[in-house]
Amino acid sequence: MKQLLLSALTSCALVLLLMLRPVTTLAQVPNRAPVPAEAYKVSAEVDTMQGWHRGGAGTLNFSQVSLSNWAAGGQSSLSLLAIGNAYTHYKEGVHSFDAAADLVYGLLKPGKSRLRKNDDRLELNSRYGRQFTNVLSYAAQLNLKTQLTPTTDIEKPDSLLSRFFAPAFILASVGIEYKPTERFSLFLSPATGKFTIVGDQTLADAGAFGVRAARRGPDGLPIAGTGERLREEMGAYLNARLRQPIMENVTYQSRLELFSNYFHNPQNVDVNWENLLDFKINKFFSANVAATLVYDDDILVPIRHTDQPDTRGKRIQFKETLGLGLTYKF
Secondary structure (H helix, E strand, O other): OHHHHHHHHHHHHHHHHHHOOOOOOOOOOOOOOOOOHHHHHHHHHHOOOOEEEEEEEEEEEEEEEOOOOOOOOOOOEEEEEEEEEEEEEEEEOOEEEEEEEEEEEEEEEEOOOOOEEEEEEEEEEEEEEEEOOOOEEEEEEEEEEEOOOOEEOOOOOOOEEEEOOEOEEEEEEEEEEEOOOOOEEEEEEEEEEEEEEOOOHHHHHOOHHHOOOOOEOOOOOEOOOOOOOEEEEEEEEEEEEEEEEEEOOEEEEEEEEEEEEOOOOOOOOEEEEEEEEEEEOOOOEEEEEEEEEEEOOOOOEEOOOOOOOOOEEOOOEEEEEEEEEEEEEO
16 A cells, blocks of 8 residues: 555656756746646736735536447436636735635436535635745635535435535645746645545544544444544645646646645655646536545445455545536636
8 A cells, every 4th residue: 555655646646746857946826725726827917916806617517428229338327517607816915815615516317326426625725925035835724525415325215425524634734845837836834734524424433534533432333423523633744836838739748746644653644646637628618527536544445346345445436427518607
């Protein structure tokens, strides 16, 4: 597992180093808090402007497969993915404030099976920065990640896996940001609080998402209602972002987040690595390929194809999506 994680981190570092170009030192304002890819691309245009500026984008992706008497086999399906984000940016002198919201929700209907979701994410960011050199700023930021609707097990529809604020991940950071160009920024915080909230008591009793599970009674069975719903961590946090045009109307964007808990296995670094390859077709249509890699050794995920039912373990989580759809910016 550690070898897989080290390989992922090494690959990320190589991507960032290969795609960075030589830069000159320019007077830049501080970068914003981590924001959705499209919102970041839009708001980058107003970095040097004073006062308040707002904007955002919405994308609707649709795919459909219909099979009838298809000898090779397969399954008909319908899918819909909605992506929305909005930002606000304020700058006055060396001071800046940014807030952003990112929402992703997807639905899938395979064949005659019931409709179910295949993506659900809500992310909120806020950031205050004070520039003290051409490329360095003091910064404080707050990040929240959760989802909107409940998720159940495909094989066990009555089994709840997650829901709104179960879990919710909150990062509160204070540190220094290095931003030599508009395309690259590096934020390092030696004092970051990470909070994992599991708002559903049943999930908390089961010890889901790294919180402490319910205590067990004399009979060895869990005592309902004794599972902790909040896990607090303190550690170091790194956030690196890259936005690199590859060719006309094609842009690569990457965001790497690393967190190390000072007081519990600091060598086991939590990883969140998001990548987006964006293709702009015209003013209204676009295509993109997104890939996300997540590793947190405190979160146990279901392991399929084992002799033991309901087996869980530490695993690298990976998600990839390909979309073609209608985009509207405001």
